[in-house]
Amino acid sequence: MGFIAWLIVGAIAGWLAGVVVKGGGFGVLVDIIVGIVGGFIGGWLAGVLGIHIGSGIIASIVTATAGAVILLFILRLIKRT
Numbered sequence: 001m002g003f004i005a006w007l008i009v010g011a012i013a014g015w016l017a018g019v020v021v022k023g024g025g026f027g028v029l030v031d032i033i034v035g036i037v038g039g040f041i042g043g044w045l046a047g048v049l050g051i052h053i054g055s056g057i058i059a060s061i062v063t064a065t066a067g068a069v070i071l072l073f074i075l076r077l078i079k080r081t
Helices: 003-020 028-049 057-080
Strands: none
Touching (some): 003 028, 003 057, 028 057
16 A cells, blocks of 8 residues: 555544544544554454454445544553553
């Protein structure tokens, strides 16, 4: 994927993760960062678990969103303590 595609997938995944975790309102830049980091987490975790979602932009968004939700969940656990 190109750099612009990474930014688009990251923004969508970060926003979706914020909606799922009920913590939206991070702003576009933080949503992109959360989405991109979530993409790495989701891709790594899918590989470890042997899950293959598919290829293409939709599969990338699903994987990145799942990873971003996990990232936000962990960050909220750390922030509470």
